Amino acid sequence: MKFECFYYPTLNEHDEIIKCNEDLKEFNFGDKVPTKTLYYNYGENFAIYQNSEFFIVEDGILTKTIPSSELKFPLHIVFGKGTQLKIFSPKDLSSIRLLLNGEFEKEKELGQLFCLSFMLNRLIKNTQYEIMSDLTNSSRDYNYINEEIDLRTQKLIDELKVVERKFYNLTIEHPNLKDSYLNYMNFSNKEDMLELSINKYFKEGTNEYKHYILTKSVWKSKPIYPKFKLDNLINSYNYRD
Structure with a gap:
């Protein structure tokens, strides 16, 4: 089973942040699901409403589907592409399809930009290291090496500029975000x-999965903590308008 609420942010051709679940794996009952990322936090216990069914997540595990008559309230519910609500009674269920926005939408937007900034910075650095490793063994023309780095990282740098400008503008508009x-x-x-x-x-x-496996052993000895990285991003603001 594939769920829209488990997604990752990406930048489309119009420089818009969109939610995507392409190439994410499908989940079966008994599987651990991604209840928390850098851009959403559903908690460990909630219901996913999808295709007119309620899928129950308990302690981070996808456990079962149940009819609406068996739901217990208050209930944390997630539907669509990550819309979150806290429902207090059965009568509130009938209106959830009409809601366009849920709780914590601005917080999620900030998290998506934070995540993209981190990912793009890592991709740029990894690309630079790969080029230097490949070319310095075969070429001592440093101008050529620098040109190759510029060529292969330019699109990533342009995307990073877009993301960090959006991040900066969002925090200016919402100082307490x-x-x-x-x-x-x-x-x-x-x-x-x-x-x-x-x-x-x-x-x-x-x-993406290969990158996770390759970096897992390195990061275990040198973890990177979100609060520290977020402060670094806020204090740097490389690409302001």
């Missing part, structure tokens, strides 16, 4: 960005 984002995400002192990555839920064989 960082604090409300951190309250919503409720990061523990032991959570690091690798374990919060959606990459481990990609299908095996995809570049």
Whole structure:
């Protein structure tokens, strides 16, 4: 089973942030599901409403489907592409399809931009290292090496500029958003960005899953904590308007 609420952010050709679940694996009952990433926090216990069915997640595990008559209230419910609501009674269920926005939408938007900034920075650095490793063994023409780095990272840098401008503008428009984002995400002192990555839920064989496996051993000895990285991003603002 594939669920729209488990997604990752990406930048489309119009420089818009969209939610995508392409190449994410399907889940069966008994599987652990991505209840928390850098851009959403559904909690460990909630119901997914999809295709007129209620799928129950308990302690982070997809356990079963149940009819609406067996739901217990108050209920945390997730539907569509991550819309979150807290429902207090059965009569509220009939109106959820009419809602376009749920709770914590701005916090999720900030988290998506934070995640994309981190991912793009890593991709740029990895690309630079790969080119330098490949070409310095065969060429001592450093101008050529620099030109190759510029050529292969330019699109990523352009995307990073878009993302960080959006991040900057969002925090200017909402001065308290960082604090409300951190309250919503409720990061523990032991959570690091690798374990919060959606990459481990990609299908095996995809570049994202391979990247997760390759970096797992390195990051275990040198974890990267979200609060620290978020402060670095806010204090740098490389690409302001």
